[in-house]
Amino acid sequence: MANELTQLKLHVRTADQTRRAELALAPDATGAEIIQAAVDNWALPADTDYALVNVTTGKALAPDATLAASGVRPGDELEVQPVLVAGCKSA
Amino acid sequence: MLERRGAGMRHDRHLRHALIDWFPQARVRAARIAVVGAGAVGNEVVKNLALLGAGAIDVFDFDRVELHNLTRAVFLREADVGAPKASALAARAAEVDPAVRVTAVEGDFWDTLPLAALAGYDCAVAAVDNFEARVRLNRMCRIAGVDFVSAGIDSRLASLEAFPFASNPDCACYECHLPESAYQRIAARYSCGGLRRVAAAERLVPTTAITASVAGALAASAALRLGRDAGDGARRVLFDTIGGGASVAALARRAGCAGCGDLGERPRVLAARAAWRERIAAIADDVAVQTSDPLIVGYACARCGDRSRAGQYVLRRARDFDDRIAICAACGEPAVRIDIRDEFTAAELVRLYPDRPPPAKFAIARAGDGALCLDFETDDQRPQQPQRRPE
Ligand SMILES: [Zn+2]
Ligand SMILES: [Zn+2]
Numbered sequence: 001m002a003n004e005l006t007q008l009k010l011h012v013r014t015a016d017q018t019r020r021a022e023l024a025l026a027p028d029a030t031g032a033e034i035i036q037a038a039v040d041n042w043a044l045p046a047d048t049d050y051a052l053v054n055v056t057t058g059k060a061l062a063p064d065a066t067l068a069a070s071g072v073r074p075g076d077e078l079e080v081q082p083v084l085v086a087g088c089k090s091a
Numbered sequence: 092m093l094e095r096r097g098a099g100m101r102h103d104r105h106l107r108h109a110l111i112d113w114f115p116q117a118r119v120r121a122a123r124i125a126v127v128g129a130g131a132v133g134n135e136v137v138k139n140l141a142l143l144g145a146g147a148i149d150v151f152d153f154d155r156v157e158l159h160n161l162t163r164a165v166f167l168r169e170a171d172v173g174a175p176k177a178s179a180l181a182a183r184a185a186e187v188d189p190a191v192r193v194t195a196v197e198g199d200f201w202d203t204l205p206l207a208a209l210a211g212y213d214c215a216v217a218a219v220d221n222f223e224a225r226v227r228l229n230r231m232c233r234i235a236g237v238d239f240v241s242a243g244i245d246s247r248l249a250s251l252e253a254f255p256f257a258s259n260p261d262c263a264c265y266e267c268h269l270p271e272s273a274y275q276r277i278a279a280r281y282s283c284g285g286l287r288r289v290a291a292a293e294r295l296v297p298t299t300a301i302t303a304s305v306a307g308a309l310a311a312s313a314a315l316r317l318g319r320d321a322g323d324g325a326r327r328v329l330f331d332t333i334g335g336g337a338s339v340a341a342l343a344r345r346a347g348c349a350g351c352g353d354l355g356e357r358p359r360v361l362a363a364r365a366a367w368r369e370r371i372a373a374i375a376d377d378v379a380v381q382t383s384d385p386l387i388v389g390y391a392c393a394r395c396g397d398r399s400r401a402g403q404y405v406l407r408r409a410r411d412f413d414d415r416i417a418i419c420a421a422c423g424e425p426a427v428r429i430d431i432r433d434e435f436t437a438a439e440l441v442r443l444y445p446d447r448p449p450p451a452k453f454a455i456a457r458a459g460d461g462a463l464c465l466d467f468e469t470d471d472q473r474p475q476q477p478q479r480r481p482e
Contacts, residue, residue: 015248015338016331032271045134047294049222049272053327053340054258060327060340063270071431079338081329084243086132086218086306087298088161 008067011077012038013055030047031061038080049083104188105144113318114129115211116144123147123211124314125456127200129154129176131163131298132242135307136141136216136314137180138165141187141314148184148193149212151200152177163300171475193222194421201227205468206235206360213257214314217309218264221293222273223280230350230446231266232256234358234453234464237238241265241308244298249306250329252342253313260357263325266350270303274349283417285385285409285431301332355461360453363465367448368441374456376438380465385409386450388443389430390416397421404429406443 007024014020016090017057019042025034031052040048051060056076073077122145126136129152140148156164156171156179164180171179181195196203201224209215215232217225217240225241232239232254250323254264256390273282280291309328313319325342346352363370374380387409390401406411410429417427437456440449448467457461 015329017334017336035270046385049270049276051268051270051327051328053338055338055340058338058340059344062343062345065345074275079329081250081327081338082245082248083273084245084248085222085296086128086130086220086243086301087245087296 008074008076010067010072010075013027013077013079014038014042014044015079015081025067027050027072028040028066031070034067034078037086044080045082051081051083053079053081055079092400102275104110104190105432107145110289115315117317118142121144121146122213122251122315125148125149125151125200125204125209125212125215125363126218127151127215128220128226129164129180129195129203130160130218130220131300131303132306132310133218134164134166134180134246135219135304136242136310137184137193138187138312139308140314141191141193142182142309144188145315148181148191149196149203150177150181150184150193151196151198152180152286155197163298163303165300165304176231200224201452204231206231206404206464206466207362209237210235210360212237213389214240216310216317217267218313219239220296221277222269224278225265226269226277226350227253229276231452232279233260233264233351233354234360234455236260236357236383238267238314238316240313241312242306244296244302244306246297246299247331247333248304249302249309249330249332251309251313251330252307252325254342254453255316255319255323258321259324261344262323263344264348266352267325267345267348268342269328269350281410282414283429283431285387285433286416287410287413289413289415305330305332347371353455353457358455358462358464362464362469362471363419363448363454365470367444367465367467368446371437371441374437374458374463376388376436378437378456380435380440380454380456381438381439382435382449382454384434384449385433386443386449386451387412387429387453388432390428391428392419392422392424394424394426395419395422406450411450 035050061070154176154188166180166183175197181193185193238257241252243250327340330337387404390404391398418425454465
């Protein structure tokens with residue numbers, strides 16, 4: 001019960017907004033864990049690198065920081081974004 | 092009036108910009124921008140800078156034009172296939188506006204763009220296809236105090252990251268928000284901690300002219316700081332070219348960041364090619380010095396003990412070689428133990444390199460609560476031009 005109270009209910013979406021979910025997460029969950037869960041659950045391309053942005057506050061989450069340390073609050077919406085380079089040489 | 096005619100004609104071309112009350116035409120005309128990468132995004136960045144009337148654009152690329160570039164690169168033509176990308180792009184971009192100077196620098200920017208030359212630009216734009224080049228250019232810009240803009244694309248999204256180091260040296264750098272997986276991708280290009288891997292597989296990210304043009308437009312705007320003020324921090328824009336949505340995120344500096352964690356606010360940069368011994372002598376013996384390039388400091392076969400080839404490799408830059416040098420010349424086994432390092436004490440560096448600087452671009456030493464950068468490509472404090480490859 002205590003654990004449930006301390007969980008953060010958040011919205012998570014992909015950058016193209018084709019995927020959305022509501023999640024309850026522990027405040028000590030890291031951005032990297034949320035990204036991994038999104039990649040697994042939504043079958044996002046595994047060979048891509050991702051970053052997390054709190055679109056409610058307009059702040060990027062540092063890759064290794066916890067939700068609490070990043071100041072994420074209940075109801076915030078997080079976006080999983082691919083970290084892009086300018087394409088790649090043709091194989 | 093007559094003697095000002097040339098300038099007046101130039102001015103006429105951009106008369107409509109004068110109707111935009113926030114458009115800084117004089118600043119744009121004075122701007123010097125380095126564009127690293129002459130692929131799809133690089134072409135679009137240069138196109139926008141040239142149309143806006145930027146003063147000087149230098150294009151850096153080591154690669155040659157391939158047929159598949161032609162579906163996304165606005166300035167490249169079929170006749171350019173096989174030609175150096177930077178030169179092909181610069182030649183055609185120069186036609187846009189004769190008053191805009193577009194120059195090609197062929198070769199890897201790491202070898203052709205000294206820190207002292209970078210300091211002469213208003214902004215460097217990364218339009219390259221890999222993380223490693225971005226990490227390197229980011230660190231150079233952070234040290235030199237030059238704005239850094241990074242543009243990226245896939246088949247649907249365009250991203251823009253802006254790091255206004257010139258006015259805000261304490262802002263986040265590119266690496267502050269780089270995920271661990273990107274470092275793993277960089278590490279996969281090397282073995283033994285610095286030798287190029289012969290068969291490093293690059294990943295294929297399909298892109299289109301649509302995302303390239305959006306990213307190029309956002310990058311050119313950020314490079315010229317259009318509509319932005321000096322108080323800006325670092326930011327990332329991600330634009331969805333299908334849905335039309337965009338997100339803007341502020342990027343905060345991260346303590347312990349590999350790119351900026353050891354740099355303090357703004358490192359002091361000292362020319363140290365000719366004055367190497369003098370510069371390093373001013374640093375206490377036990378102070379840690381990090382070289383910009385990993386160096387080979389040991390080479391001996393772990394199986395048979397042979398080190399007859401050590402002289403060819405030791406004290407040289409690791410990335411000048413690939414992992415085939417780990418095959419022992421004496422016993423033929425891939426058993427050579429190669430010691431590659433980029434962390435030294437000042438005393439160690441003097442002992443290893445008594446009369447010339449290490450074969451690195453620069454080195455960083457901690458100096459009080461700040462950092463000191465020794466620039467090994469510069470003899471004195473005069474600004475340098477980018478190094479053109481000899482004909
Ligand atoms: Zn950083
Ligand atoms: Zn051997």
